[in-house]
Amino acid sequence: MAQPHSTSTDPIHCGCVIHGDAYDWIYVDRLYNMLKRNLSAFGTFHVWTEADRPVPDHMVKHVLTPMPVRKGWWYKMQIFDPAHFQGNLLYFDLDTVIAGNLDWIRNCDPANFWCVKDFLYLQSYEGWHSINSSMMWFNTQRMAPVWHQFQELGAQGYRGDQDFLQAHVGSRRYFDTNRVVSWRWQACRGIEPDASVLVFHGQPKPHEVTDPEIVTLWC
Numbered sequence: 001m002a003q004p005h006s007t008s009t010d011p012i013h014c015g016c017v018i019h020g021d022a023y024d025w026i027y028v029d030r031l032y033n034m035l036k037r038n039l040s041a042f043g044t045f046h047v048w049t050e051a052d053r054p055v056p057d058h059m060v061k062h063v064l065t066p067m068p069v070r071k072g073w074w075y076k077m078q079i080f081d082p083a084h085f086q087g088n089l090l091y092f093d094l095d096t097v098i099a100g101n102l103d104w105i106r107n108c109d110p111a112n113f114w115c116v117k118d119f120l121y122l123q124s125y126e127g128w129h130s131i132n133s134s135m136m137w138f139n140t141q142r143m144a145p146v147w148h149q150f151q152e153l154g155a156q157g158y159r160g161d162q163d164f165l166q167a168h169v170g171s172r173r174y175f176d177t178n179r180v181v182s183w184r185w186q187a188c189r190g191i192e193p194d195a196s197v198l199v200f201h202g203q204p205k206p207h208e209v210t211d212p213e214i215v216t217l218w219c
Helices: 027-039 071-079 103-107 119-123 144-153 161-168 212-217
Strands: 012-017 041-051 058-064 088-091 096-098 113-117 130-140 171-174 181-182 197-199
Touching: 012 027, 012 071, 027 041, 027 096, 041 071, 058 130, 071 088, 071 144, 071 161, 096 212, 130 161, 130 197, 144 161
Parallel strands: 012 041, 012 088, 041 058, 113 171, 181 197
Antiparallel strands: 088 130, 096 197, 113 130
């Protein structure tokens, strides 16, 4: 059984979900490339997707189980199923751009569940502590109870995976808000030196941006 803590030399397993036709495969390839450039201990890259979607040999394919849901983001919950993978997982949504080195993730103990602080905090919502699940770092074995709760309760009554996680994850921590930033509300005015991850929540998406810096980073 994999240990929940990583050491300075352990390879870091990374993953993403691609379901339906919302994103082209180029998003998977470019996320893989960005992680290889910016994570010195980059390990195995895991892809959760449909059974009939081909995945190249240098990636590990995890077959998504069909779900009775209307919104594709609910498929992200299957990354918490330890039957797929047991260990520490660094997850990214496909519409994220890696802007700098990610080795600081070593300082985030995966005994906790790490996620992005919902960017509504930027709109002066005092005390806002909701989850954005665009980037997550956690141990799948420790998070197994959340997966079992989702199997029992399902998606009904929740707007999305973020709301479910908000309700059912107790020991959570937020990434440094200087390192993980919103593109449209922050970085579009200039990427700060400390920023490592740009989250393209909403619109536009990375392939729609003509900013030369983003074009260079997203490749």
